[in-house]
Amino acid sequence: MKTLDVIVHAISPAGTTGTSRSYELRAAAGSTLPPFEAGAHIDVHPGPSLVRPYSLCNSPQDKGRYLICVRHDDAGRGGSRALRRDLTAGGRLRISPPRNHSPLVAAERHVPFAGGIGITPPLSMAEALAARGASFVPHHYTSSAAEAPPLERLRTSAFAERTVIHHSDQGDSVRAGLPAELLVPEADTAVHVCGPDGFMPHVVTEATAAGRQPGQLHTERFAPAAPPAAGDEVATESTVRIASTGIGHPVPADRTIADVLTAHGVEVELSCEQGICGACPTPVPDGEPDHRDEVQTPDERAAGDRITICCSRARTPELLLGL
Ligand code: FES
Incomplete structure (x- = not known):
């Protein structure tokens, strides 16, 4: 498996609760970083026998650095714990070249639609769409303003004015109702949905019920779906x-x-x-x-x-x- 060594140029808090951090990765002296497209992720090797995928959340135009945003999860499988414990600015990290199985599709209009830390791929997509002058409206749902990981970046971005931010502690959650961009099924609109379990199925179900065609809904999961129901599994050996x-x-x-x-x-x-x-x-x-x-x-x-x-x-x- 091909990997490359990068320098951890900076580590900074993302949001104010201390649960998420941004890691800025740069090429080691004498090397360059492969280019990437919006929606790409890299495999990070935070320790021996530990490999975890994280989405790149900076602009693909942004040559020379990769930005990932990681939510700390004590109950997780150890990736975020190892990064938080072992990584310091100036240190080195082994990563894979970018890989992309959720690229932006061609459409007249785009809706990057994210819940919580799921904002990372839609953020890179919004940067790419802004750079090409495309028509798009990003939506970001979080539990509260403090829990919104890259909120400052959204607020200072080139697309800040068109970004719609929702906080469920203010009664604005996907369960309270989806925005018109999802419920009014305009032709040639691509919706890119990324977020935690619970968020994703709800958004897809409601948007589909409102008339969005499956080909207009592009999803990226951060966690696996529920396993098949008992009896649905076949040929287990x-x-x-x-x-x-x-x-x-x-x-x-x-x-x-x-x-x-x-x-x-x-x-x-x-x-x-x-x-x-x-x-x-x-x-x-x-x-x-x-x-x-x-x-x-x-x-x-x-x-x-x-x-x-x-x-x-x-x-x-x-x-x-x-x-
Ligand atoms: S290792 Fe990620 S899909 Fe199999």
Whole structure:
């Protein structure tokens, strides 16, 4: 897996509650940072065997630096804890080049629509849309003004006047009602939704009920959706066979394909390990995947020729993997 070393140029609080921080990453001397498109994320390696994806939230025009905003989560899987504990300004950090499975789509009008720390991809999108003079209206929902991580940046941005900020402690939440941009289904409008569980399904359900077509709603999750209901799971035990070697590895019901492959020394690319970052889709020349990720589109799922090995399983007794 290709990685690069960057310098942690600055760490600053984002919001006033102390729960989120911005990390500004710059190229180490003698190197450059690969360019990125709005919606991209990088894999951050905060410690040995620890890889976590974080969205880039600065402008893609902003050459020479990457900005990520991380919400501290004591009950999380350790990524934000390790960053907070071990990273200091001036230190080094290992990251992947940017990867993008949620790019801006072509549309007349855009609505970047975010809840909480989910503002990071829509923020980069808004920067890109502003730079190209596009028509767009960003919305950001937070529990309170203090909890709004990059609020200062929104308020001082080139698109501050058109940005609509909502605070639920003032009675303005998605449950109190969606704004007209989502409820009046204009043609050729792309809505980019990113936020926590609870926020996303509610927004998608309400906007769809109001007449928005699925192709107009583009979502990016920060956490996996609920697992399939009991009885919906199929073929929980299977064998994955490596196309290049012909070797088969049984995958028991309580382990992931990625687990089994790494235990046998097969090199695979992993990051979130939750089916939400797009690091691990692997070709499937034969067999039928049981998709459980959030990154493949309905068309990609239907094609069935790639599987996210961190979470998806097999519908057939054997899957051939193009490794
Ligand atoms: S590791 Fe992120 S989708 Fe599989």
